[in-house]
Amino acid sequence: MSSLRILVPVKRVIDYAVKPRVNRAQTAVETANVKHSMNPFDELSIEESVRIREQKNHHKSAPKVEEIVAFSAGPPKSQDILRTAMAMGADRGLHVVVEEKDALEPLGVAKLLKKVVDENKSNLVILGKQSIDDDAGQTGQMLAGLLNWPQATQASKITFNDHTVEVIREVDGGVETLKAKLPMIITTDLRLNEPRYASLPNIMKAKKKKLDKKTLSDYGLDTELRLKTVKVTEPPARKGGVKVEDVDGMISKLKELGAL
Amino acid sequence: MATSARFVSSLRRTALSSRAPSRCQCLRPAYQVRWNGNTPTPTSATSEPHQPDAEGGVKGKAAPRKSIKYTSENYPQLQRDSKFTKISEKHVKFFQELLGSESAVIDGVTKDASEDIEAFNSDWMRKFRGHTKLVLKPSSTEEVSKILKYCNDNMLAVVPQGGNTGLVGGSVPVFDEIVINLQKMNQIHSFDEVSGIMVADAGVILEIADNYLAERNHIFPLDLGAKGSCQIGGNVATNAGGLRLLRYGSFHGNVLGIEAVLPDGTIMDDLSTLRKNNTGYDLKQLFIGGEGTIGIVTKISIICPRRSPAVNVAYFGLESYEHVQKAFREAKGQLSEILSAFELMDSRTQKLVNRVTGKKMPLEGEHPFYCLIETSGSNPDHDGEKLEKFLEHVMETEVVQDGILAQDQTQIQELWSWREGITECLGHDGGVYKYDLSIPIHELYDLVNETRDRLTEAGLVGTDKSHPVVDVVGYGHMGDGNLHLNIPVRRFDKTVEKALEPWVYEWVQKRNGSISAEHGLGVTKKPYVGYSKSDTMIRLMKQIKDLYDPNGIMNPYKYI
Numbered sequence: 042m043s044s045l046r047i048l049v050p051v052k053r054v055i056d057y058a059v060k061p062r063v064n065r066a067q068t069a070v071e072t073a074n075v076k077h078s079m080n081p082f083d084e085l086s087i088e089e090s091v092r093i094r095e096q097k098n099h100h101k102s103a104p105k106v107e108e109i110v111a112f113s114a115g116p117p118k119s120q121d122i123l124r125t126a127m128a129m130g131a132d133r134g135l136h137v138v139v140e141e142k143d144a145l146e147p148l149g150v151a152k153l154l155k156k157v158v159d160e161n162k163s164n165l166v167i168l169g170k171q172s173i174d175d176d177a178g179q180t181g182q183m184l185a186g187l188l189n190w191p192q193a194t195q196a197s198k199i200t201f202n203d204h205t206v207e208v209i210r211e212v213d214g215g216v217e218t219l220k221a222k223l224p225m226i227i228t229t230d231l232r233l234n235e236p237r238y239a240s241l242p243n244i245m246k247a248k249k250k251k252l253d254k255k256t257l258s259d260y261g262l263d264t265e266l267r268l269k270t271v272k273v274t275e276p277p278a279r280k281g282g283v284k285v286e287d288v289d290g291m292i293s294k295l296k297e298l299g300a301l
Numbered sequence: 302m303a304t305s306a307r308f309v310s311s312l313r314r315t316a317l318s319s320r321a322p323s324r325c326q327c328l329r330p331a332y333q334v335r336w337n338g339n340t341p342t343p344t345s346a347t348s349e350p351h352q353p354d355a356e357g358g359v360k361g362k363a364a365p366r367k368s369i370k371y372t373s374e375n376y377p378q379l380q381r382d383s384k385f386t387k388i389s390e391k392h393v394k395f396f397q398e399l400l401g402s403e404s405a406v407i408d409g410v411t412k413d414a415s416e417d418i419e420a421f422n423s424d425w426m427r428k429f430r431g432h433t434k435l436v437l438k439p440s441s442t443e444e445v446s447k448i449l450k451y452c453n454d455n456m457l458a459v460v461p462q463g464g465n466t467g468l469v470g471g472s473v474p475v476f477d478e479i480v481i482n483l484q485k486m487n488q489i490h491s492f493d494e495v496s497g498i499m500v501a502d503a504g505v506i507l508e509i510a511d512n513y514l515a516e517r518n519h520i521f522p523l524d525l526g527a528k529g530s531c532q533i534g535g536n537v538a539t540n541a542g543g544l545r546l547l548r549y550g551s552f553h554g555n556v557l558g559i560e561a562v563l564p565d566g567t568i569m570d571d572l573s574t575l576r577k578n579n580t581g582y583d584l585k586q587l588f589i590g591g592e593g594t595i596g597i598v599t600k601i602s603i604i605c606p607r608r609s610p611a612v613n614v615a616y617f618g619l620e621s622y623e624h625v626q627k628a629f630r631e632a633k634g635q636l637s638e639i640l641s642a643f644e645l646m647d648s649r650t651q652k653l654v655n656r657v658t659g660k661k662m663p664l665e666g667e668h669p670f671y672c673l674i675e676t677s678g679s680n681p682d683h684d685g686e687k688l689e690k691f692l693e694h695v696m697e698t699e700v701v702q703d704g705i706l707a708q709d710q711t712q713i714q715e716l717w718s719w720r721e722g723i724t725e726c727l728g729h730d731g732g733v734y735k736y737d738l739s740i741p742i743h744e745l746y747d748l749v750n751e752t753r754d755r756l757t758e759a760g761l762v763g764t765d766k767s768h769p770v771v772d773v774v775g776y777g778h779m780g781d782g783n784l785h786l787n788i789p790v791r792r793f794d795k796t797v798e799k800a801l802e803p804w805v806y807e808w809v810q811k812r813n814g815s816i817s818a819e820h821g822l823g824v825t826k827k828p829y830v831g832y833s834k835s836d837t838m839i840r841l842m843k844q845i846k847d848l849y850d851p852n853g854i855m856n857p858y859k860y861i
């Protein structure tokens with residue numbers, strides 16, 4: 042098998058443990074002063090690409106990984122997650138600065154990624170199956186379409202054979218095994234692996250790794266938006282319970298609610 | 302943001318939960334740590350809490366309260382003081398008229414109310430159980446005042462009770478003392494956004510106070526595992542320490558004012574909202590950690606800090622206890638105002654968590670000691686910079702051997718679970734003898750080694766069933782000089798107890814340490830106070846008690 046040049050796109054999103062709040066104007070989710078982290082699915086992608094490289098330590102026949110590039114299109118702060126990706130084991134970072142207000146749609150990201158793939162001669166792109174902020178779940182598929190490459194989405198296991206890549210994906214009521222040849226696109230699902238922690242020595246090393254900064258115009262692209270967000274609303278609030286003093290209180294409350 | 306995004310997140314959480322019970326889960330009562338083992342023998346050992354199920358195990362629901370042995374049987378040396386009047390119908394009638402509402406008096410004197418009363422008679426750990434027949438739930442300071450005056454005049458003993466989560470048996474009666482529960486006094490009266498000062502009733506539940514403050518970008522300066530049940534009045538009465546003490550200091554500084562009712566009914570209105578007030582003896586301090594022995598706290602005013610938007614957590618492996626101390630000094634020097642926790646865990650505790658939970662250790666390789674550092678600050682960029690410099694420094698100078706820095710909230714929770722999961726995992730093999738001690742920092746860990754040596758020499762420690770002791774481990778709030786010495790055992794055993802007590806207390810005494818760092822005296826530690834307080838100190842404390850409570854009706858048989 043030819044050696045691997047892996048591209049891993051990562052996205053900076055509101056930390057998944059934080060409860061998002063809709064802004065007053067109901068046009069978007071509040072992002073100022075809210076903790077952001079790497080999209081959890083993208084952590085899986087980085088982890089998997091590093092594991093693919095580490096396999097070579099144990100199995101001579103495992104594919105050689107020439108390079109792992111972490112890529113992010115997003116606001117200046119996206120650098121933080123690129124550093125995390127590099128601390129986890131990516132070799133270098135590529136940051137295309139896109140301000141939050143000009144955020145790209147999945148097709149925009151896919152078009153950009155196509156150029157990045159060409160530029161970096163990547164032959165394997167591992168993406169998260171979705172990002173938890175907009176939940177579009179489209180980028181990997183669109184990129185596969187634009188490149189005309191095979192794709193295996195929602196991977197829960199990836200194995201490299203002599204000439205093919207085998208991907209197990211979880212489907213309703215069972216699993217499906219796919220086989221394809223490089224170059225290809227894989228999107229990751231929850232059970233693929235458990236991402237490692239960023240160790241202090243690696244965090245320090247990551248600071249010295251190369252991080253290129255580019256703009257959309259460097260790729261001859263522009264933010265062309267096709268969708269308009271009409272309104273963002275919170276799910277209806279769950280009604281809290283009430284405490285009653287005693288049995289009489291409960292009976293009268295139940296009567297009040299028409300349950301008795 | 303679509304709801305399904307969070308759905309996916311929650312899925313991921315489920316996927317992860319095997320390796321990471323989140324910090325919150327460990328702390329919430331729903332995930333309460335349970336006492337594992339049979340606890341018929343009362344030792345004075347306590348520290349972090351356990352709640353047993355019916356078989357004395359940790360798997361089922363908490364044990365039924367009626368199965369708990371009476372404190373009076375466990376502590377035969379305690380005798381009911383005959384100076385106290387036995388409650389009669391006449392007294393009950395007085396209280397019913399005074400308090401009016403039916404739910405304010407649980408009367409087990411004139412009728413059978415044992416079902417309703419049991420929850421007030423026994424404690425959270427299922428270790429203490431009293432014989433009270435009367436529970437009063439006043440709704441105002443005036444009612445508290447009238448109750449106490451009447452009790453004082455009629456020589457009726459009382460127990461002030463908050464959320465009943467105390468760990469030394471202070472919150473439940475020993476004999477037939479009347480329980481005065483503060484749960485109906487639960488109003489937050491004011492909060493000043495500029496000064497951060499909150500005034501609230503003693504019966505407000507800690508979590509409710511903290512949520513109220515969170516909405517206003519502030520934080521209650523105390524956080525502990527029982528927050529969903531304990532009351533801020535109970536917290537003040539026990540001078541609880543908890544997780545935020547290193548950063549926000551103790552109640553002796555944060556509580557600015559107290560309104561309390563003395564046994565004779567006097568309302569002591571010292572509900573100051575002033576930061577500075579040097580106008581005489583600071584009497585409110587006596588009620589902080591007074592454990593309900595000189596009066597009932599009815600309101601508090603407390604200064605609350607701003608909530609920190611930026612929180613970071615790092616986890617280290619270190620070569621020796623010397624290195625742990627160095628790391629602590631560096632952390633104080635370089636992280637100073639943003640350092641919010643410095644927790645110590647020895648390798649034995651971490652291996653135990655690894656063994657019991659099956660989670661992969663956060664660091665590769667083995668280290669004799671581990672530390673968890675948390676920073677909280679106002680600016681993520683500034684904090685990040687400081688933390689990075691500190692981390693680089695301790696790595697380069699080899700103060701720490703290895704370490705990791707949490708990259709997101711999930712990892713923060715996972716790393717905390719290696720500290721907070723210890724208590725729960727300790728109960729895995731059976732029971733645990735637990736000591737919550739203050740010791741000068743440089744000698745803090747010596748006690749763990751010496752205890753282990755002592756028990757090993759006595760032939761009590763081993764890997765097979767013939768040895769009662771599984772291990773001797775140590776962890777704790779290093780930043781506060783607070784060690785949790787824990788001895789997990791396969792069974793409770795008199796020889797182990799004899800090897801431990803009073804030896805542990807004597808060891809602590811020699812170093813002028815405290816035999817109860819956070820949890821107070823209550824019933825459990827009362828006999829041992831001499832190890833931490835001199836005769837003169839005890840005499841002076843008794844004078845205070847006699848001055849405020851000359852009839853001795855407040856929480857008798859405990860504290861002093």
Ligand SMILES: Cc1cc2nc3c(=O)[nH]c(=O)nc-3n(C[C@H](O)[C@H](O)[C@H](O)COP(=O)(O)OP(=O)(O)OC[C@H]3O[C@@H](n4cnc5c(N)ncnc54)[C@H](O)[C@@H]3O)c2cc1C
Pocket residue numbers: 350425460461462463464465466467468471472483503524525526527530531532533534535536537538539540541542543544592593594596597598599819820823856
């Ligand atoms: C899971 C768990 C974790 C804990 N973690 C910590 C910890 O990290 N640090 C720590 O320091 N403690 C900890 N504790 C113990 C802590 O002391 C109590 O949880 C809490 O402070 C007691 O509050 P409470 O309202 O439940 O009081 P109770 O248990 O009801 O009462 C405690 C004592 O205070 C007295 N009292 C209560 N209310 C009043 C009042 N209004 N006026 C006068 N006296 C009163 C009672 O008579 C009793 O002596 C923990 C307990 C549990 C169960």
